[in-house]
Amino acid sequence: MSAHPSLAVLALVLGLSTLAADVRAQDDTEKEVEKYRQMLKADPWSNPALLDADRGEALWKEKRGPKAASLEKCDLGKGPGKVEGAFAELPRYFKDADRVMDLETRIVWCMEKSQGFDRKDILKRPYSKANQSGTELEALATYVASKSNGLTYTPRLRHAKERQTLAIGTALFYRRQGPMDFSCATCHAESGRRIRLQGLPFLGKPEEARKVVGEWPAYRVSQGTVMTMQHRIADCYWQMRLPLIDYGSDATVALTMFLVNQAKGGPITAPTIKR
């Protein structure tokens, strides 16, 4: 029984386990992460995710793909080529695609349309494995997000499809399904709860959502690699005993829309460093 042809790869990527030994190590990991955070305060440039952001910037500007074009004409919503502040207003409706897109979905769109890459090739390896540098998509997403660092989330709900996407995302957050009857809310609907020793943000509560949503993409110490929101959501569905969710799918965009609206007004600190 296999949910997806490339699951063997993903199994390694996720590499997560609820084995007791791993979880006991979590407490120590959290202490290590705290050490990292202190180092970051002293030297903000020591965050390994910034290497991905730099690589993303180079990829953004490089002429690549069958059309030998850079992504500098890519419209992330604020006009062609405008990267600064774009992430703070995503997901948003794009007329050219007639679809609401989050950052990562839009990057794939631009790679297809501007550079002429084949979608299948772009999505062959969206997530990095543990202890590898970020994939191209991760690097690009980290770069664009970093260009909204210091801003706050200002989601737009002007288009009917943006409002519909938010409504779907909200419903998905509370939708119970799968052999374990889980919804996102099963773990994220109360303050101060944990799985084993891992604290869980109460994403239904704006005060808590504002603290964490803007941290992604983030460098994960336990994985030794950068992780994006698409990957974060895919991981949750994996734990819910559901199949691998499609990259850039409507559900991932809708949930991101929900999270960003919960975090509205909250700071974008990406890329950060997480357990």
Add this chain to the structure above:
Amino acid sequence: MRHALLAAALVLTAVGPAHAQKKPAVDPAIVDKALKGSFATAAPDWQARLDQDETQKLCSQYRNAPPRAVAEAMIAREKANIAYPADGKLMGDWKKGEGLAQSGYGWRFTDYPARNANGGNCYACHQLDKKELSFGTLGPSLLEYGKIRKFTEAEVKAVYERIYNPHAAIPCANMPRMGASKFLTVDQIKDLVAYVMSPESPVNK
């Protein structure tokens, strides 16, 4: 006991969030379609996991705070699907239960082909043995659960039912239906009951 649980469950539902009664902002059919379309590359037997049964639908609709009539019907429906051990013995081996309580293995797409038996993953959400410090807090602490309840037969049965299908006592409980979903076998559930309810178990020491 059963009445006390039902009363507690209904009190919980009565103080549920006010938005629970609100008309959904979007047609559930549209939500289902968006979700199904988001697993387009998954195999059909995996896509079927997205389909909701009646209880999942209602608990989603009411955000786990169903009105009284819905809650009562749910209790009756879920109670009916609890299967009991053929020999009538509800307690197995607490040592095996301990292993099951520690293991979160099973049914994730990276768990195929199966390398281990499925685990109950109790510690993800509950405190049990006081020596195990790595416990979650999504569910209540079960420290000395059996001891506090004087190890009575009625309580043993209630624990068996709670693990098999929690909705039979607490409609829209967060806990998975470990028996009803066939995630755990009857024997595994018996071992977990022993871990929680046996006087010899470290949970009750």
